[in-house]
Amino acid sequence: MAEHLDIPAGNKEQIYQALLPQIKALIGEETDTIANMANVAAALKQAFGFFWVGFYLVKDDQLVLGPFQGPVACTRIRYGKGVCGTAWKEEKIILVQDVNKFPGHIACSSESKSEIVVPLFHSKRPVAVLDVDSDRPNDFNETDAKYLEAICRLL
């Protein structure tokens, strides 16, 4: 497909609905996960203007920074640490409305105010997480959880 995104004006639900098939088409037959993660991070950043969008990959006993869009970020996160390490350990989506209230939150940037982390699975084992940060508090809800999970399933 053409490397172009058509982002409608509208609410979050409408933007995600328009984005999902386009991301599906963008991935297409491509089997290289890093390349696909790079485009997913770019598409989410372009569609919503999130402060930071990126992936951390499970490598041995740590998460290691993968494809992302946004300011430079911490390279490694230990199992169970921060929002990302917690999503990895608990194998579930973690939605944080106010990062200052999340015990052990890892502040890569003081501008990040709310965050959602979605684990990715391969053969039922967590292999990566998608981390999305906003510079506004309370910027994520169940709509983000639903669609980001659907997007991660395409990878």
Ligand code: SME
């Ligand atoms: N805040 C994350 C760390 C990653 S950065 O936000 C990019 C955490 O607490 O796991």
